[in-house]
Amino acid sequence: xxxxxxxxxxxxxxxxxxxxxxxxxxxxxxxxxxxxxxxxxxxxxxxxxxxxxxxxxxxxxxxxxxxxxxxxxxxxxxxxxxxxxxxxxxxxxxxxxxxxxxxxxxxxxxxxxxxxxxxxxxxxxxxxxxxxxxxxxxxxxxxxxxxxxxxxxxxxxxxxxxxxxxxxxxxxxxxxxxxxxxxxxxxxxxxxxxxxxxxxxxxxxxxxxxxxxxxxxxxxxxxxxxxxxxxxxxxxxxxxxxxxxxxxxxxxxxxxxxxxxxxxxxxxxxxxxxxxxxxxxxxxxxxxxxxxxxxxxxxxxxxxxxxxxxxxxxxxxxxxxxxxxxxxxxxxxxxxxxxxxxxxxxxxxxxxxxxxxxxxxxxxxxxxxxxxxxxxxxxxxxxxxxxxxxxxxxxxxxxxxxxxxxxxxxxxxxxxxxxxxxxxxxxxxxxxxxxxxxxxxxxxxxxxxxxxxxxxxxxxxxxxxxxxxxxxxxxxxxxxxxxxxxxxxxxxx
Amino acid sequence: xxxxxxxxxxxxxxxxxxxxxxxxxxxxxxxxxxxxxxxxxxxxxxxxxxxxxxxxxxxxxxxxxxxxxxxxxxxxxxxxxxxxxxxxxxxxxxxxxxxxxxxxxxxxxxxxxxxxxxxxxxxxxxxxxxxxxxxxxxxxxxxxxxxxxxxxxxxxxxxxxxxxxxxxxxxxxxxxxxxxxxxxxxxxxxxxxxxxxxxxxxxxxxxxxxxxxxxxxxxxxxxxxxxxxxxxxxxxxxxxxxxxxxxxxxxxxxxxxxxxxxxxxxxxxxxxxxxxxxxxxxxxxxxxxxxxxxxxxxxxxxxxxxxxxxxxxxxxxxxxxxxxxxxxxxxxxxxxxxxxxxxxxxxxxxxxxxxxxxxxxxxxxxxxxxxxxxxxxxxxxxxxxxxxxxxxxxxxxxxxxxxxxxxxxxxxxxxxxxxxxxxxxxxxxxxxxxxxxxxxxxxxxxxxxxxxxxxxx
Numbered sequence: 011x012x013x014x015x016x017x018x019x020x021x022x023x024x025x026x027x028x029x030x031x032x033x034x035x036x037x038x039x040x041x042x043x044x045x046x047x048x049x050x051x052x053x054x055x056x057x058x059x060x061x062x063x064x065x066x067x068x069x070x071x072x073x074x075x076x077x078x079x080x081x082x083x084x085x086x087x088x089x090x091x092x093x094x095x096x097x098x099x100x101x102x103x104x105x106x107x108x109x110x111x112x113x114x115x116x117x118x119x120x121x122x123x124x125x126x127x128x129x130x131x132x133x134x135x136x137x138x139x140x141x142x143x144x145x146x147x148x149x150x151x152x153x154x155x156x157x158x159x160x161x162x163x164x165x166x167x168x169x170x171x172x173x174x175x176x177x178x179x180x181x182x183x184x185x186x187x188x189x190x191x192x193x194x195x196x197x198x199x200x201x202x203x204x205x206x207x208x209x210x211x212x213x214x215x216x217x218x219x220x221x222x223x224x225x226x227x228x229x230x231x232x233x234x235x236x237x238x239x240x241x242x243x244x245x246x247x248x249x250x251x252x253x254x255x256x257x258x259x260x261x262x263x264x265x266x267x268x269x270x271x272x273x274x275x276x277x278x279x280x281x282x283x284x285x286x287x288x289x290x291x292x293x294x295x296x297x298x299x300x301x302x303x304x305x306x307x308x309x310x311x312x313x314x315x316x317x318x319x320x321x322x323x324x325x326x327x328x329x330x331x332x333x334x335x336x337x338x339x340x341x342x343x344x345x346x347x348x349x350x351x352x353x354x355x356x357x358x359x360x361x362x363x364x365x366x367x368x369x370x371x372x373x374x375x376x377x378x379x380x381x382x383x384x385x386x387x388x389x390x391x392x393x394x395x396x397x398x399x400x401x402x403x404x405x406x407x408x409x410x411x412x413x414x415x416x417x418x419x420x421x422x423x424x425x426x427x428x429x430x431x432x433x434x435x436x437x438x439x440x441x442x443x444x445x446x447x448x449x450x451x452x453x454x455x456x457x458x459x460x461x462x463x464x465x466x467x468x469x470x471x472x473x474x475x476x477x478x479x480x481x482x483x484x485x486x487x488x489x490x491x492x493x494x495x496x497x498x499x500x501x502x503x
Numbered sequence: 504x505x506x507x508x509x510x511x512x513x514x515x516x517x518x519x520x521x522x523x524x525x526x527x528x529x530x531x532x533x534x535x536x537x538x539x540x541x542x543x544x545x546x547x548x549x550x551x552x553x554x555x556x557x558x559x560x561x562x563x564x565x566x567x568x569x570x571x572x573x574x575x576x577x578x579x580x581x582x583x584x585x586x587x588x589x590x591x592x593x594x595x596x597x598x599x600x601x602x603x604x605x606x607x608x609x610x611x612x613x614x615x616x617x618x619x620x621x622x623x624x625x626x627x628x629x630x631x632x633x634x635x636x637x638x639x640x641x642x643x644x645x646x647x648x649x650x651x652x653x654x655x656x657x658x659x660x661x662x663x664x665x666x667x668x669x670x671x672x673x674x675x676x677x678x679x680x681x682x683x684x685x686x687x688x689x690x691x692x693x694x695x696x697x698x699x700x701x702x703x704x705x706x707x708x709x710x711x712x713x714x715x716x717x718x719x720x721x722x723x724x725x726x727x728x729x730x731x732x733x734x735x736x737x738x739x740x741x742x743x744x745x746x747x748x749x750x751x752x753x754x755x756x757x758x759x760x761x762x763x764x765x766x767x768x769x770x771x772x773x774x775x776x777x778x779x780x781x782x783x784x785x786x787x788x789x790x791x792x793x794x795x796x797x798x799x800x801x802x803x804x805x806x807x808x809x810x811x812x813x814x815x816x817x818x819x820x821x822x823x824x825x826x827x828x829x830x831x832x833x834x835x836x837x838x839x840x841x842x843x844x845x846x847x848x849x850x851x852x853x854x855x856x857x858x859x860x861x862x863x864x865x866x867x868x869x870x871x872x873x874x875x876x877x878x879x880x881x882x883x884x885x886x887x888x889x890x891x892x893x894x895x896x897x898x899x900x901x902x903x904x905x906x907x908x909x910x911x912x913x914x915x916x917x918x919x920x921x922x923x924x925x926x927x928x929x930x931x932x933x934x935x936x937x938x939x940x941x942x943x944x945x946x947x948x949x950x951x952x953x954x955x956x957x958x959x960x
Contacts, residue, residue, distance in 0.1 A: 097627065281648040
């Protein structure tokens with residue numbers, strides 16, 4: 011079946027099921043969903059994999075309940091719509107809180123990630139030669155294991171819904187990581203890594219890989235940091251300031267601002283899997299989430315990030331807005347149905363409009379509320395060096411080893427790859443096995459310094475898991491260097 | 504059974520590849536999945552997927568490439584195209600420094616002893632009625648969420664080494680419900696798993712939650728200050744701890760590369776307490792049994808830890824090739840990890856009646872490993888966690904964090920239940936791959952480190 015015919019069939023099915031009484035219908039037609047993964051481990055090409063998927067996912071809202079069905083068979087479109095409608099009808103037999111997409115307008119548009127050189131157009135030989143050069147840069151006698159990982163993704167998606175919307179998206183993302191490992195003086199494995207990041211501008215294509223600042227030029231740095239790490243003392247337990255570099259700060263934001271502000275989580279739709287949120291509908295406009303220095307945006311009009319996609323999977327254009335304004339919680343990560351339910355439940359307008367955060371990982375998963383780009387806005391506390399200079403007793407930490415968060419995101423425990431001790435405004439030595447823990451509101455309340463634009467990076471997340479059936483999502487976090495005071499660090503003896 | 508046309512197409516392409524001297528593995532994965540999600544006392548999603556995936560891996564000497572395709576398979580040309588893509592990737596690949604071990608379907612195998620037609624074709628309406636009944640019986644004043652995943656999975660494996668076919672067909676399901684108090688915010692849960700439609704009993708869930716409800720309704724929360732406690736870990740927590748300990752300590756790759764908490768020990772040496780025995784047993788019906796791995800090797804009973812001693816390490820094919828070992832049938836996403844039961848009473852409260860103040864943590868939320876070399880894990884209590892004093896349940900406990908080592912927690916076990924439970928550890932990322940563990944319904948460990956606690960559930 012040709013692409014044109016598939017689109018016609020989708021339109022005719024949406025029309026038919028709407029006329030049968032559905033509240034709302036949409037379909038996402040993935041013409042191409044490709045992913046290529048290459049992994050050099052100790053110089054051996056351990057992964058040389060490409061995955062190609064295509065198919066259609068159909069969502070039907072019937073008397074306040076969602077039904078979903080997906081097929082990879084273009085000849086099965088009618089059956090797929092029928093199954094989604096039947097699933098919705100069945101679901102509507104148990105509805106205490108009816109979901110609603112509200113009255114919508116037709117949205118017509120298209121979006122393409124900025125790509126100058128498509129990684130899929132670069133020959134495998136050239137890619138492997140690039141990886142091999144990077145691997146070579148990681149070599150040194152004391153290094154026990156080396157890893158170079160890259161992943162390229164592209165998605166060509168056509169969207170239609172019963173509001174009359176028609177949207178085409180060409181999304182592209184690139185991910186990369188280098189890592190070195192070595193044994194420390196106690197015979198325990200230590201590691202240093204670096205993941206490809208974005209400035210927010212530029213392209214999402216192959217050029218990011220070869221940019222020395224964004225990715226390819228960091229091998230020497232992580233090698234020398236590992237050399238210090240394996241000779242370092244372990245971090246002792248105690249309260250002190252913690253300065254998070256963006257390589258760690260992005261995950262702190264992800265886990266303790268991003269996830270608790272997903273509206274479906276706040277409303278209780280994730281309880282059986284990911285958990286809930288300490289935030290409730292009364293929190294918006296009132297809850298002090300952090301110090302005055304904390305302002306957080308969603309999307310942030312970042313041109314080049316895996317969390318920038320033009321239109322969400324409800325057909326809502328991506329929107330730049332504040333989640334936290336100078337410490338006060340003001341908004342959430344939202345989709346149409348969740349906004350309507352929240353407002354209905356609160357009996358007032360808590361949210362003015364959808365935040366454009368309905369996202370599905372593939373054609374065979376239904377959209378849920380996800381992060382887009384969740385960003386801490388740059389502050390006025392200067393450069394990384396200036397923040398360190400203002401610190402009496404603390405540690406600077408980078409890159410996660412471990413993360414474990416309470417079910418309502420109210421408390422957390424992080425392990426990091428490396429810490430630098432700070433005494434009287436100066437980095438004094440490297441410390442190994444750093445961990446820190448805290449309670450979310452108390453922690454952000456202790457935010458005492460936010461780095462300027464020079465410290466701000468868009469870190470990319472390729473593996474955010476949520477939802478049932480489970481979905482992995484790609485996300486961006488623009489984060490500066492941030493400092494927190496009086497934090498519990500290290501492990502109690 | 505497997506679609507005859509697809510089987511014929513795959514065998515034809517296998518034969519063509521073998522005749523042309525190509526070394527390839529073809530793996531077909533078919534799933535018919537259904538999942539119903541509950542949120543706010545309503546069905547929040549009712550979803551069905553019928554998906555067919557084909558994985559092709561080609562080996563040319565020391566070079567390998569693979570291609571995965573998700574879509575319809577209606578003709579030979581489609582499959583030839585996937586094979587050619589994998590072949591091209593292998594041709595262009597850089598050679599490894601070791602010789603990959605060829606995939607070989609060792610013996611013909613066709614297994615469907617955990618397949619239930621009734622579950623494969625389950626009516627989603629039955630799930631609606633079940634949740635409706637729970638809400639009616641336990642009361643609509645609570646907030647209910649949950650999910651019920653069920654499905655059929657078929658795997659068909661061929662390699663160019665011979666014409667043997669390996670075929671697996673099974674069904675599986677995981678039922679869960681969470682009951683949350685809308686104001687007090689405590690959460691209770693109950694899960695059930697199995698491969699037959701009849702394995703789930705709604706009455707059992709209603710009874711289990713009914714027993715706990717008065718305790719939560721009538722008692723305030725208890726905040727466990729950081730310190731060392733005697734802890735009863737319930738089956739879900741036991742499964743999480745054992746699963747993490749196995750994969751960070753007993754995988755050949757981690758061990759060979761000195762990233763494992765067992766790296767300083769040799770086979771036969773004591774790594775855990777005397778009471779701990781763990782085996783990978785694909786014949787245990789409380790697990791989802793898989794008789795072959797994705798490289799075509801038969802999976803057999805494989806002791807990992809016996810009376811605390813390290814017995815064996817699990818080697819996947821790539822690790823075995825790299826380190827000169829024999830693969831052990833662990834190229835699988837569906838292991839059958841079994842922890843031996845002990846001699847403790849069935850009732851955990853009976854087991855701790857002389858132990859004074861004890862924390863009962865049935866499940867650990869969001870476990871992770873801050874220090875792999877030392878085997879230190881961290882995670883927090885969530886559902887159904889209570890304080891027990893002299894064998895009697897006192898108060899529910901607020902969210903409490905356990906940060907401790909496998910060797911401490913599994914080295915100080917004082918009692919192990921004599922009753923086993925099946926714990927479903929599947930996820931639904933990507934393709935359907937059911938995993939269940941058989942573990943004691945609880946064990947009691949002394950000196951467990953609680954490192955943080957919240958003022959809420």
